[in-house]
Amino acid sequence: MALPREPRQKMINIMYLVLTAILALNVSAEILEAFKTVDTSLKNSTASISKGNEVLYKSLNDKLNDPQSAEKAKIWQPKAMMAQELSAKMASYIDDLKQQLKQGAGLKEDGSFKEDNLDASTRLFETNGKGKELEQKLMEYKAAMLAIDSSIKTQFESNFPVSIEVPKGQEGKVRSFTATYFHMTPTVAALTMLSKFQNNVKNAENQVITYCHNQIGAVKVIYDKFQPIAAGSSTYLMPGQEMVVTAGVGAFNAASKPTISIDGTTIALNENGVAEKKFNVSGTGNKKVHVSISYTKPDGTVDRLEKDIDYTVGIPGGAAIMLDKMNVFYLGVDNPITISSGSGWDKTTVTPTNCNISGSGSNRIVTVSAIGTASITVSAEGKSSKFDFRVKRIPDPIIKVGGSGGGRMAAAAFRAQQFVSAVLEGFDFQANYSVTGATIYFNNPGDRNVKQVTITSGSLAPAKSFMDALVPGSTVTFDNIRVVGPDKQPRTIQNPPGFSLF
Numbered sequence: 001m002a003l004p005r006e007p008r009q010k011m012i013n014i015m016y017l018v019l020t021a022i023l024a025l026n027v028s029a030e031i032l033e034a035f036k037t038v039d040t041s042l043k044n045s046t047a048s049i050s051k052g053n054e055v056l057y058k059s060l061n062d063k064l065n066d067p068q069s070a071e072k073a074k075i076w077q078p079k080a081m082m083a084q085e086l087s088a089k090m091a092s093y094i095d096d097l098k099q100q101l102k103q104g105a106g107l108k109e110d111g112s113f114k115e116d117n118l119d120a121s122t123r124l125f126e127t128n129g130k131g132k133e134l135e136q137k138l139m140e141y142k143a144a145m146l147a148i149d150s151s152i153k154t155q156f157e158s159n160f161p162v163s164i165e166v167p168k169g170q171e172g173k174v175r176s177f178t179a180t181y182f183h184m185t186p187t188v189a190a191l192t193m194l195s196k197f198q199n200n201v202k203n204a205e206n207q208v209i210t211y212c213h214n215q216i217g218a219v220k221v222i223y224d225k226f227q228p229i230a231a232g233s234s235t236y237l238m239p240g241q242e243m244v245v246t247a248g249v250g251a252f253n254a255a256s257k258p259t260i261s262i263d264g265t266t267i268a269l270n271e272n273g274v275a276e277k278k279f280n281v282s283g284t285g286n287k288k289v290h291v292s293i294s295y296t297k298p299d300g301t302v303d304r305l306e307k308d309i310d311y312t313v314g315i316p317g318g319a320a321i322m323l324d325k326m327n328v329f330y331l332g333v334d335n336p337i338t339i340s341s342g343s344g345w346d347k348t349t350v351t352p353t354n355c356n357i358s359g360s361g362s363n364r365i366v367t368v369s370a371i372g373t374a375s376i377t378v379s380a381e382g383k384s385s386k387f388d389f390r391v392k393r394i395p396d397p398i399i400k401v402g403g404s405g406g407g408r409m410a411a412a413a414f415r416a417q418q419f420v421s422a423v424l425e426g427f428d429f430q431a432n433y434s435v436t437g438a439t440i441y442f443n444n445p446g447d448r449n450v451k452q453v454t455i456t457s458g459s460l461a462p463a464k465s466f467m468d469a470l471v472p473g474s475t476v477t478f479d480n481i482r483v484v485g486p487d488k489q490p491r492t493i494q495n496p497p498g499f500s501l502f
Contacts, residue, residue: 029448031475032115035188042195049202056209057084063216072216075302079148080212087205090141094198097134098191100124105187114187121182121190131178138164138197145208151215151294152208154264161204162197175407215259245277245309247291258295280388328390329355329374332487333429335366339378351377354391393489397422397433399481399497401460406497411472414501419458422483422493431486434458438481438496442466445473474501 060080064073104120105113114120125131142162146153166180181193247260247267260267260275267275281287293305329335339350339362350357350364355374358365368374368391377386398405402417422433435458442451442463453463460467470476478496485491 031443032186032188035186035192036115039188039192039195042192042199046195046199046202049199049206053084053202053206053209056080056206056213060209060213060216063213069216076212076215079152080209082148083145083205083208083212086141086144087201090137090201091198093137094134094194094201097124097130098194100130101187101190101194117187118184120187121185125178125182125190131176131182134197135164135177138162141201142204145204148208150292151259151261151266152211154261155211155266156204156207161207162200243279243281243289245289245291247275247293258293260294261292263290280386328392329366329368330392330394330429331368331371331489332394332485333367333431335368337364337366337376338362339364339376348378348380351379353377355389393487394429394431394485395424395427396491396493397424397483397485399435399478399493401497401499404497404499406499408502409499411470411474411501414476414499415467415470417467418460420455420460420478420481421458422481424485433483433485436482436484436490439479440466441477441479442470443475443477444469444471470501472502475499476501 057080060073060077063069064077101120101124102113104124105117107113125134142160146157146160164177166175166177182190245262247262260269262275262277265277267277269275287310289309291307291309295303345361352366353375354370354372355366355368355376357376370391371393372391373388374391375386375388377384399420400423401420402409402413420435420438422435424431424433437454437456440453440455440463451466453466455462475498477498481493481496482490483493
């Protein structure tokens with residue numbers, strides 16, 4: 001189409017094109033308000049945790065000045081203060097990022113800024129490299145907190161509140177930390193994400209200092225002779241027999257309270273001042289249990305014993321059992337196992353508990369109907385071996401539309417989709433899920449009325465009219481997605497996907 005020659009009409013057409021572009025980039029007021037609400041909630045939560053932390057710090061100082069708890073307080077109060085210092089530095093760094101982000105979004109003297117600015121976060125975190133820097137500092141913060149004490153690392157390494165993991169995006173691909181949280185993100189959304197990391201930091205601080213606080217006892221320990229001990233009840237066992245590991249510090253004073261972990265798990269002391277861990281052995285061959293004992297000498301120094309307790313698990317009557325797929329049975333699917341017996345099947349019996357077994361000979365199929373534990377007992381020539389297994393549900397599937405699990409997607413591609421599917425990825429069994437219902441919200445740029453439709457299957461046909469109206473800048477959010485898997489038990493998917501169309 002040729003442009004008109006009249007200058008005034010040319011100007012009107014150019015202004016119309018500019019306005020159209022602005023509308024295409026517009027972020028709805030409802031979305032901005034939702035982010036602001038979440039941000040406020042996170043700040044309130046962080047403030048509440050901070051107040052609780054102050055109470056713990058005061059109690060730690062009180063224990064340091066109490067003669068009955070001073071010895072242990074001298075050990076753990078400084079560790080808590082290290083956690084406080086590391087957390088304060090991390091929170092301050094994130095506060096500085098927030099200020100830079102607001103300035104990039106046109107911060108004014110009255111504190112206002114352009115909340116829906118899509119360039120400020122991209123410029124700060126991608127172009128200027130602050131996203132990679134934030135990711136690195138969060139990793140360093142976690143490592144430093146876990147390095148305060150080995151027992152803190154053991155306690156929190158697998159569930160530390162601060163994480164930089166990102167969800168899978170389109171076609172199961174994992175995007176970078178920066179691209180996931182800050183690429184073309186409205187300023188208010190980026191601020192909310194930074195508040196979320198601050199809340200994680202404050203929560204991590206609270207968990208670590210609470211742990212330090214709990215390590216301080218009120219009894220003053222006085223003893224002049226001591227000897228770490230660690231032993232097992234037997235060095236040769238049959239499958240299913242019980243193994244008892246006993247560990248402690250031999251001392252004249254019964255108030256001695258060492259810190260003891262057995263195979264990485266901290267064990268509380270019993271009334272005799274020793275730690276016991278009981279478990280049924282499994283498998284066959286040579287095994288070991290690792291024991292770590294930390295204790296305080298009369299001079300205030302801390303010593304540690306590291307010891308491996310060796311034992312052997314034998315095979316009774318030549319019978320053995322091995323799992324084809326881990327030591328877990330899953331609901332709703334056939335679980336293949338292999339059973340062997342050197343005594344012959346005419347002299348061998350297999351007895352299931354809390355499960356069903358089909359087939360004959362070595363290759364069997366196990367099915368289970370309830371979460372918990374199950375066991376299989378193999379008896380050969382008068383000798384029995386019991387094998388215990390966990391029973392678990394199959395993991396939740398990933399909800400996908402057109403092969404995408406959420407994130408950015410072309411508007412034309414989304415409009416062409418006919419189904420929403422539930423896909424189980426990275427699982428050893430073939431397991432199919434069916435979508436049985438969901439609520440879908442459609443939000444188009446410039447339209448403050450969010451459209452809503454309910455589906456009762458994986459078909460998107462009921463939402464066809466709303467999908468046809470989608471344009472670049474629209475958002476589509478799924479909620480209350482319900483699926484049914486092989487176990488025939490309905491379940492609701494947590495963290496359903498959302499799509500931002502371009």
